[in-house]
Amino acid sequence: MRVAPTFNVALRALRRNKLRSVLTALGIIIGVGAVIAMVGIGNGAKAQVEAQIASLGQNVILIFSGSTTSSGIRTGWGGAGTLRIEDAEAIRREVPGVIGVSEEVVSTTQVAAGNQNWFTRIYGESPDYFDIRQWPLADGAPFTWQDVRSANKVCVIGSTTATQIYGNENPIGQILRIKEVPFTITGVLTPKGLSTQGVDQDDIVIMPYTSAMKRVIGGTNLRNINVQIADPQQLEAAQQQIISLLRQRHNIRPGRDDDFTVRNQQEIAQAATATSRVMTLLLGAIAGVSLLVGGIGIMNIMLVSVTERTREIGVRMAVGARGNDILTQFLIEAVTLSSVGGLIGIICGIGASKVLSAYANWPTLISISSIAIAFLFSAAVGIFFGFYPARKAAALDPIEALRYE
Amino acid sequence: MNNGSIVSLVDVQKTYRTGEMEVHAVRGVSIEIRRGEFVALMGASGSGKSTLMNILGCLDRPTTGHYILDGADVSGLDRDRLADIRNRKIGFVFQNFNLLGRTSARENVELPLVYSAQRLTNAEFRERADRVLASVGLAGREDHYPSQLSGGQQQRVAIARALINQPEVLLADEPTGNLDSRTSVEIITIFQQLNERGITVIMVTHEPDIAAYAKRNVMMRDGVILDDHLVSQPTNAASQLQHQHAPPP
Numbered sequence: 001m002r003v004a005p006t007f008n009v010a011l012r013a014l015r016r017n018k019l020r021s022v023l024t025a026l027g028i029i030i031g032v033g034a035v036i037a038m039v040g041i042g043n044g045a046k047a048q049v050e051a052q053i054a055s056l057g058q059n060v061i062l063i064f065s066g067s068t069t070s071s072g073i074r075t076g077w078g079g080a081g082t083l084r085i086e087d088a089e090a091i092r093r094e095v096p097g098v099i100g101v102s103e104e105v106v107s108t109t110q111v112a113a114g115n116q117n118w119f120t121r122i123y124g125e126s127p128d129y130f131d132i133r134q135w136p137l138a139d140g141a142p143f144t145w146q147d148v149r150s151a152n153k154v155c156v157i158g159s160t161t162a163t164q165i166y167g168n169e170n171p172i173g174q175i176l177r178i179k180e181v182p183f184t185i186t187g188v189l190t191p192k193g194l195s196t197q198g199v200d201q202d203d204i205v206i207m208p209y210t211s212a213m214k215r216v217i218g219g220t221n222l223r224n225i226n227v228q229i230a231d232p233q234q235l236e237a238a239q240q241q242i243i244s245l246l247r248q249r250h251n252i253r254p255g256r257d258d259d260f261t262v263r264n265q266q267e268i269a270q271a272a273t274a275t276s277r278v279m280t281l282l283l284g285a286i287a288g289v290s291l292l293v294g295g296i297g298i299m300n301i302m303l304v305s306v307t308e309r310t311r312e313i314g315v316r317m318a319v320g321a322r323g324n325d326i327l328t329q330f331l332i333e334a335v336t337l338s339s340v341g342g343l344i345g346i347i348c349g350i351g352a353s354k355v356l357s358a359y360a361n362w363p364t365l366i367s368i369s370s371i372a373i374a375f376l377f378s379a380a381v382g383i384f385f386g387f388y389p390a391r392k393a394a395a396l397d398p399i400e401a402l403r404y405e
Numbered sequence: 406m407n408n409g410s411i412v413s414l415v416d417v418q419k420t421y422r423t424g425e426m427e428v429h430a431v432r433g434v435s436i437e438i439r440r441g442e443f444v445a446l447m448g449a450s451g452s453g454k455s456t457l458m459n460i461l462g463c464l465d466r467p468t469t470g471h472y473i474l475d476g477a478d479v480s481g482l483d484r485d486r487l488a489d490i491r492n493r494k495i496g497f498v499f500q501n502f503n504l505l506g507r508t509s510a511r512e513n514v515e516l517p518l519v520y521s522a523q524r525l526t527n528a529e530f531r532e533r534a535d536r537v538l539a540s541v542g543l544a545g546r547e548d549h550y551p552s553q554l555s556g557g558q559q560q561r562v563a564i565a566r567a568l569i570n571q572p573e574v575l576l577a578d579e580p581t582g583n584l585d586s587r588t589s590v591e592i593i594t595i596f597q598q599l600n601e602r603g604i605t606v607i608m609v610t611h612e613p614d615i616a617a618y619a620k621r622n623v624m625m626r627d628g629v630i631l632d633d634h635l636v637s638q639p640t641n642a643a644s645q646l647q648h649q650h651a652p653p654p
Contacts, residue, residue, distance in 0.1 A: 009519070315516070318491060318503075320493070323485065398464050
C-alpha cells in the first residue's frame with residue numbers, strides 16, 4: 001500500500017463534503033481555540049501575579065504588629081502597636097544576614113500644593129525601603145539616614161501623585177503641604193502599576209518614618225517592619241531568629257501567642273500562584289471538555305461516512321485493499337479533520353487572546369509548549385475518535401459491503 | 406495440477422450458518438478451467454453460482470475443499486493474503502458497475518494500482534490508466550465522472566479497472582444485466598477480444614443468449630454442477646454488430 005494515494009483519497013473524501021467537514025472541524029477549532037485562549041489567560045494572570053510578588057522585593061520578611069481587642073472589638077493586624085522602633089533596630093543589630101530594614105507607618109490624608117490638592121497614602125519608611133522593594137527613583141534623590149535622624153520635612157512621591165498635583169511640572173524641590181506641614185520633595189519614583197489587590201501603588205507619598213510619626217501621623221508604634229535578607233537560604237533561619245528575638249523583647253512567656261505576625265515573601269507568592277494555577281487548570285479543563293465534544297463530533301461523522309461509503313469500501317477491498325489500507329484511509333481522514341481543525345483553532349485561540357488583551361485589558365501569555373500540546377492533543381483526538389469507525393470499516397466483509405444498498 | 410489449468414476447484418463446499426440453520430450453498434464442486442478459456446457460469450438464483458463466484462474471486466473461502474489458482478492453493482489464506490491475490494490475479498466486473506461516484510474514469514481505473522505492491526509514479530499511474538481506457542474504446546473520456554457516462558461506457562470503465570493490473574482471470578458477474586441488448590453485445594465484444602488475447606474469462610449469467618458467446622457453459626443447480634459442455638460454435642459478437650450495420654461503438 002502506498003501512503004500518498006491513500007492520503008489523496010482521504011483528502012478528496014473530505015473535500016467532497018465540504019460543509020460537513022468544516023462543521024465537524026469546527027468542534028475541534030472551538031475546542032483547541034478555547035484551550036489556547038483559556039490557558040493563555042490563566043498563564044497571563046499567573047505571570048502578572050508573579051511579577052507583582054517579585055515587585056514586593058527579593059527575600060523579604062514582613063513583620064506585622066499584632067492585633068488587640070478593645071471592648072470586644074478586635075483591631076486586626078497592626079492595631080496593637082506592639083512593634084517599636086527599638087525592635088527594628090534590634091533586628092538590624094542582631095539578626096545575621098539582614099541587609100535592609102525599613103520601619104513602616106502608614107496613613108492616608110489630604111495633601112496640597114499651590115491650588116491643587118489630592119487624597120493619598122502616606123508611608124513612613126527608612127531609606128532602605130527603596131532597595132527592599134527594588135523601587136528606583138525616576139528623578140531626584142531619596143531621603144537619607146540624616147533626614148531620618150532629624151525627622152526632616154522631606155519626601156519622595158509616586159508618579160500618580162506627581163501627575164495629580166503638579167501635572168507636567170517638575171515636582172523636585174517643590175513644597176507639598178501635608179496636614180499643613182510643608183515638605184520638600186526630593187524625588188519622584190518610577191511607576192510600579194497596580195498591586196495584586198488592584199491598588200495604584202504609585203499613588204503614594206514616602207517620607208522618613210520619624211517625620212511621619214512626629215509631624216503627620218503621631219504615635220510611637222510601627223505598623224510593620226520590612227526586612228530584607230541577603231541570601232534566600234537564610235530566609236527560614238532569619239525568620240525564626242526574628243520571632244525569638246521579638247518574643248524575648250516583648251517578654252512573651254513560652255506557650256503564649258506572639259503579639260506580632262511574621263510572613264515571608266515566598267509564602268505570599270506561593271499562596272498567590274497557587275490561586276492562579278487553580279484558575280489555569282480550571283479554565284483548561286473547561287476548554288478540554290469542548291475539545292472532547294469536538295472529538296465526539298468527529299467520531300459521529302466518521303461513523304456516518306463509513307456507512308455511506310460501505311459500497312466504496314467493498315469495491316476497494318475487491319480490487320485488493322487490505323483491512324489496514326481501509327483503516328489507514330479513514331484514520332487519515334479523521335486525523336486530517338482534527339489536526340487541520342487544531343491548526344485553525346490555534347490561530348483562533350491566539351487571535352481571541354490578543355483581542356482579550358487589547359479590549360478587556362487581560363494579560364494573556366501563550367507559550368510555544370501550550371501550542372504544541374494543543375496541536376498534538378487535537379491530532380490525538382482524531383486518532384482516538386477516528387479509530388473505532390475506521391476499524392469498523394476495515395472489518396467489513398467485502399461481499400456484504402459490495403451488496404450494500 | 407499445473408497442466409495449463411489456471412483455476413482448479415477440488416470438491417469445494419460452502420456452508421453458511423444462519424442461526425440454527427445450515428445452508429449448503431455449494432455442495433461439492435470440482436472443476437478445471439484452463440488458461441484462455443471463456444466460461445459462462447449459469448444457473449437460477451439460489452443455484453450457488455454467486456457463492457462459487459465469490460470463492461473464485463477470493464472474496465470468500467470454501468468451507469471444505471481446495472481452490473488452486475495459478476498453481477497455488479489459496480483456500481486457506483487469510484484476509485490480507487486474499488486481498489493481495491485479488492489485486493494481482495483477479496479482475497472484477499460487476500452487474501452494477503460499482504464505480505466510485507464523483508471520481509473520474511481515470512481515477513476509477515487507477516484504483517487497483519493504489520493497493521498494488523508495485524512502485525509507480527503518478528505519471529505512470531496516469532499513463533497506464535489512459536492506455537487501458539483507450540483499449541476499451543474510452544480515449545478522451547478519462548476525466549468524465551461516472552454520472553456523465555452511459556451504462557455501457559461505465560461498464561467499459563469497470564473493465565478497464567479490472568484489466569489495469571494485468572490479471573490472470575477476469576471474473577464478470579452478470580456484466581450485461583443492467584444493459585440493453587445492443588450495449589450488451591458491445592460489452593461481450595470486448596470480452597471476446599480480451600479472451601482472444603489470452604485472458605481467461607469467467608462470466609456468471611442467467612441468459613442463454615449471453616452464454617452462447619462463451620466457449621464453455623457450466624450449469625449449476627442446488628449447489629452442484631449439473632452440466633458442463635464446450636460450445637461448438639460460440640456466437641461472434643463483433644461480426645454480429647457488423648451484421649446489424651450498426652455504427653461502430
